[in-house]
Amino acid sequence: MRESIGATWIMGIVIFFIVLFISFLAFSINYSRGFRVKDGIVERIEKYNGPNVDAYTDIQSFLNEVTYNSRGSCSNIYNEETYIGVSGTGDSLDNIDRNPEPNGKYYYCIGKVQANTSTFVMDSAYYRVVVFFNLSLPIIGEKMNFHATGETTNMYFPNECGFFSSDMCD
Numbered sequence: 001m002r003e004s005i006g007a008t009w010i011m012g013i014v015i016f017f018i019v020l021f022i023s024f025l026a027f028s029i030n031y032s033r034g035f036r037v038k039d040g041i042v043e044r045i046e047k048y049n050g051p052n053v054d055a056y057t058d059i060q061s062f063l064n065e066v067t068y069n070s071r072g073s074c075s076n077i078y079n080e081e082t083y084i085g086v087s088g089t090g091d092s093l094d095n096i097d098r099n100p101e102p103n104g105k106y107y108y109c110i111g112k113v114q115a116n117t118s119t120f121v122m123d124s125a126y127y128r129v130v131v132f133f134n135l136s137l138p139i140i141g142e143k144m145n146f147h148a149t150g151e152t153t154n155m156y157f158p159n160e161c162g163f164f165s166s167d168m169c170d
């Protein structure tokens with residue numbers, strides 16, 4: 001009887017460490033995917049000199065290619081700057097929400113931060129990108145939602161084409 005109780009404890013400890021290892025593995029895979037998506041979005045915004053229509057279509061095709069499907073809220077991420085939330089992965093510009101809801105679910109958010117222009121005459125800004133990833137385990141489910149934040153380089157005369165301005169730049 002004593003050996004069976006000892007074996008039960010050992011089996012419990014082994015199961016605990018297996019679950020711990022699988023949790024760590026799931027988190028690290030989702031973490032690396034989130035940062036890969038964030039880097040891809042930042043790269044495309046810099047390539048097109050701002051979040052314009054061309055950058056948006058390139059970002060959407062990139063997201064469909066990597067099968068990104070995590071969503072989160074932009075409510076407590078931005079303080080001073082204006083931001084947009086993207087609620088879909090299709091090529092339609094209707095997925096862009098210029099006034100995101102505080103508890104809305106978005107695939108990624110882009111915030112515009114005006115750079116200090118006191119020494120320069122040129123208009124400059126940089127963009128902060130937030131993507132989401134979550135810890136989802138087969139038995140437990142999706143429990144924790146995390147976000148990854150990245151910034152573009154400072155852009156002079158950014159080409160925004162409707163995302164942070166009133167015209168869509170046909």
